[in-house]
Amino acid sequence: MIDLRSDTLTRPCSDMRQAMMDAEVNDDVIDVDPTVARLQSKIAELLGKEAAMFMPSGTMTNQVAVRLHCRPGDEFLCEAGCHIYNYEQGAFAQLSGVAARTFQGTNSSIDLSQLLNQVHPDNEHATQTRLLCLENTHNKGGGVVLPYDSVAETCHWARESGLNTHLDGARLFNAVVASKISANQWAQHFDTISICFSKGLGAPVGSALVGDESMIYQMRRHRKLFGGGMRQSGFLAAAALFSLENNIPRLAEDHQNAKKIAQIVSQTDGLQLDVAKVETNIIVFGVSPEIGTAAEFCEAAKAAGVWMFPFSHQDVRAVTHLHITPEDAIAAGEIIAQVTRDLKK
Ligand SMILES: *Cc1c(COP(=O)(O)O)cnc(C)c1O
Numbered sequence: 001m002i003d004l005r006s007d008t009l010t011r012p013c014s015d016m017r018q019a020m021m022d023a024e025v026n027d028d029v030i031d032v033d034p035t036v037a038r039l040q041s042k043i044a045e046l047l048g049k050e051a052a053m054f055m056p057s058g059t060m061t062n063q064v065a066v067r068l069h070c071r072p073g074d075e076f077l078c079e080a081g082c083h084i085y086n087y088e089q090g091a092f093a094q095l096s097g098v099a100a101r102t103f104q105g106t107n108s109s110i111d112l113s114q115l116l117n118q119v120h121p122d123n124e125h126a127t128q129t130r131l132l133c134l135e136n137t138h139n140k141g142g143g144v145v146l147p148y149d150s151v152a153e154t155c156h157w158a159r160e161s162g163l164n165t166h167l168d169g170a171r172l173f174n175a176v177v178a179s180k181i182s183a184n185q186w187a188q189h190f191d192t193i194s195i196c197f198s199k200g201l202g203a204p205v206g207s208a209l210v211g212d213e214s215m216i217y218q219m220r221r222h223r224k225l226f227g228g229g230m231r232q233s234g235f236l237a238a239a240a241l242f243s244l245e246n247n248i249p250r251l252a253e254d255h256q257n258a259k260k261i262a263q264i265v266s267q268t269d270g271l272q273l274d275v276a277k278v279e280t281n282i283i284v285f286g287v288s289p290e291i292g293t294a295a296e297f298c299e300a301a302k303a304a305g306v307w308m309f310p311f312s313h314q315d316v317r318a319v320t321h322l323h324i325t326p327e328d329a330i331a332a333g334e335i336i337a338q339v340t341r342d343l344k345k
Contacts, residue, residue, distance in 0.1 A: 002332045003307045004261075007171075007254070007281060007321035010202045012239055019242040025234035028054075029224070035234030039241045043208045046244070047193055048184035050213040053220060054206060054237055055228045058083075058170045061194035061209040062133075063091045064222040068192065068215060069131040069164040072097030076131035076166075077118065079105040081140035083168055084133055095226070099127050107277075108141025110134070112153050119161045132158040135168040136186065137175045140311075143258070143282025143319075145175045148186075155189035165189060170196040170207070174280040177251040191215075197240035200254055200281055201247045202322045206240045247322065254281035254320040257329035261318060264333030270340045283318045284311055291343045300343055306335045 003009055012020070023035045040052040055061050062084050070076060076092070078085050080102040084092065092098040101118070103110045120126035132154065136146045155165045167190040169175075176183050187193050192211040197203035209219055223229060230236070262278040265271050265285050272286035287297045294310035301308055301316075311317040318336075320329065 001305055001307055002324065002328050002335070004318040004320065004324070004332060005307050005309050007200045007319045008198055010322050012202070012204050015246075016202070016239050016242045019238045020235050023234045023238035025232040027231045028233045029229040029231060033232060033234040033237065035241070036237040039237040039244075040208065042241060042244055043195060044210055046183050047187035047195075047210045049187060049193070049210045051216045052208045052210040053216065053223060054208050054233060054240070055223055056205060056207070056230065058168070058194055058196040058198075058207040059088050059091065060223070060226055060228050061207045062088065062166075062168055063095055063226065064209055064219055064228075065166045065192045065194060066092045066098055066131070066133075067096045067222050068211075068218055069166060070096060070098045071128075071130075073127060074130040075099040075101055075120070075127040076133050077101050077103065077115065077129065077163075078133040079103060079108055079110050079135065079138070081105070081108055081138065082133065082135045083139055083170065084135070086140065101129075105141075108135075108138035108144055109146050109150055110154060111150065112157055115154060115157060119163065129163060131164045131166060133166045133168060134190075135170075137171045137178075137280050137282070139171070139282065142277055142284035143171070143174065143280035144277060145179050145279050148179065148181055151186070152189055164191045166191065167193045169193045171199055171280065173248050174200055174251050174255070177248065178255055178279050197243050200251050200321060201240075201243035203236075203239040203243040205236045208240075250322065251281070253326075254322070254324070255279070257281075257320040257324055257326055258283050258318075260326065260329040261320070261333045261336070264330070264337055268337045268340050270344055271336070281320045284315050285318075287314050287316060289314065291340060297339070297343065301336060301339045304335050304339050306332045306339075
């Protein structure tokens with residue numbers, strides 16, 4: 001089975017497991033775990049920020065960020081397809097009493113012209129606009145890298161307008177590798193950044209919220225409130241450190257493998273995909289209704305040896321990751337093409 005459901009499926013390699021076994025640990029709630037401390041310094045340094053906080057998931061780092069920047073009755077602005085808005089149970093509302101206002105992006109990117117004059121005036125009828133959230137790479141957008149100049153421009157506008165900025169960078173390192181723009185350069189436009197170690201980087205668990213030293217006290221309080229205070233979490237941090245030290249450049253292989261699959265899919269009659277839009281490790285392709293729904297397509301593909309998730313009624317998502325070889329990618333593309341031909345009959 002070639003499993004393309006998600007880049008979260010990877011299992012630690014033996015060297016990563018060894019690094020976990022060897023980790024120096026301590027209670028990270030009572031004290032600070034030394035391996036967690038090393039991870040936090042390393043990720044902060046990579047992003048050119050002062051500090052970071054290790055947490056169990058990307059959902060938690062995003063939600064701690066929302067809570068850090070907003071009070072109940074505030075709102076944040078975001079792109080309509082983003083993870084914070086669509087895939088976190090509306091946690092910003094459930095946990096922090098915060099509202100969200102969405103803007104439909106072009107290729108998942110919000111243009112400055114859409115945001116101008118959108119900050120609510122200080123007025124007792126209105127929510128208070130506090131925060132701009134962007135996502136890079138954009139999952140729902142098929143792993144696209146946001147256009148750098150547009151990110152710089154919209155974040156500059158946000159700051160001039162008195163808003164804070166947060167980046168959901170669950171896959172920021174995919175954007176770094178694909179764009180050849182450093183993590184540091186992307187990060188300078190944001191007050192806080194979420195990073196996932198458990199996606200393409202290949203660690204089993206964990207995310208970091210990166211920002212400035214002045215935010216650490218509140219980040220730590222909110223993390224504890226949300227149940228993310230972990231004890232000897234150095235075992236997990238050791239895996240995340242290993243992933244940062246070993247698995248960043250190899251993301252380029254995932255991108256090449258995604259391109260291989262995309263090339264075959266784009267040449268298959270009955271499937272829709274623009275290869276040029278596959279910039280990283282995510283492929284989102286359309287299935288023509290006469291072939292079936294995305295769910296039906298995924299069921300047939302799974303029976304033939306390629307496992308993928310339906311992403312909407314007619315869209316399928318496939319994700320490459322460190323267990324997928326170039327041979328797997330070509331085989332997966334060919335199986336997808338064959339399944340399409342069979343379903344057409
Ligand atoms: C995976 C992901 C997250 C966080 O997911 P967790 O499963 O909670 O770690 C956040 N944003 C994006 C874009 C993601 O892909």
